[in-house]
Amino acid sequence: MKPIHSFQPPQRPVNPFTHGHGIKPGGASAPGSEAGSFAKLMGDQVKNVNTMQTSADSMVHSLLTGGDVNEAEVLTSVQKADLAFRMLLQVRNKLLEAYREVQQIQI
Amino acid sequence: MLSSLDISTSALVAQRTRLNAISGNIANISSLTDEEGNPSAYRARQVVFQTDDSLSTSGASGVKVSEIKTDDSEPLYRYQPNHPLAIEEGKWKGYVAYPNIDLTTEMVDALETTRAYEANVGVMEISKNLGRETLSILA
Numbered sequence: 001m002k003p004i005h006s007f008q009p010p011q012r013p014v015n016p017f018t019h020g021h022g023i024k025p026g027g028a029s030a031p032g033s034e035a036g037s038f039a040k041l042m043g044d045q046v047k048n049v050n051t052m053q054t055s056a057d058s059m060v061h062s063l064l065t066g067g068d069v070n071e072a073e074v075l076t077s078v079q080k081a082d083l084a085f086r087m088l089l090q091v092r093n094k095l096l097e098a099y100r101e102v103q104q105i106q107i
Numbered sequence: 108m109l110s111s112l113d114i115s116t117s118a119l120v121a122q123r124t125r126l127n128a129i130s131g132n133i134a135n136i137s138s139l140t141d142e143e144g145n146p147s148a149y150r151a152r153q154v155v156f157q158t159d160d161s162l163s164t165s166g167a168s169g170v171k172v173s174e175i176k177t178d179d180s181e182p183l184y185r186y187q188p189n190h191p192l193a194i195e196e197g198k199w200k201g202y203v204a205y206p207n208i209d210l211t212t213e214m215v216d217a218l219e220t221t222r223a224y225e226a227n228v229g230v231m232e233i234s235k236n237l238g239r240e241t242l243s244i245l246a
Binding site for chain 1: 112113115119120238239242
């Protein structure tokens with residue numbers, strides 16, 4: 001595990017609408033390179049989780065149709081896909097929460 | 108965390124293979140002929156486990172089946188001269204070769220395998236709960 005001091009806390013006086021944190025009032029991602037990399041990260045994660053779920057699905061299908069698979073492996077892959085999906089869901093919830101928080105700022 | 112699930116899964120697969128071998132041994136406890144029907148008593152099979160480093164990068168190893176050994180001890184000879192498979196000449200004339208399988212040993216092995224399987228399922232349960240608990244940091 002990385003030591004804690006290696007985490008860089010976000011600088012406080014940052015305007016989220018110009019510094020490109022990926023979320024704009026319209027919901028579109030900012031074209032800046034930082035925002036692009038974050039959007040790419042999220043997209044990659046969604047793809048990863050999707051791949052895990054598809055492979056878990058096909059293994060369950062093969063188990064239920066009498067294929068030569070070990071049920072422990074099938075259930076593990078389902079469980080891994082479930083955990084990965086929950087992780088993604090929590091990240092998405094956190095992002096939306098932050099977005100709503102910013103949206104409610106009275107100007 | 109996912110690699111600990113993989114390691115436990117490898118143990119489940121290995122223990123399942125061992126249980127398969129044990130059930131084969133018990134099922135063939137009175138098999139007197141081989142696959143082609145030639146008189147040859149069934150020989151017990153023993154599964155040998157080996158650590159498997161390919162699963163994890165963090166120093167922990169999984170387990171895999173390295174080989175399935177065939178017991179080459181002498182069969183059990185029982186004197187049954189009227190049996191159709193009785194040995195016709197030599198030292199064991201009139202005897203029938205039975206598989207050298209001890210039912211008690213096999214049952215104890217099966218029990219041990221079951222306990223090992225349960226222990227690994229328990230570890231998986233712990234890993235799974237750890238993953239969920241860790242997510243609650245974010246939620």
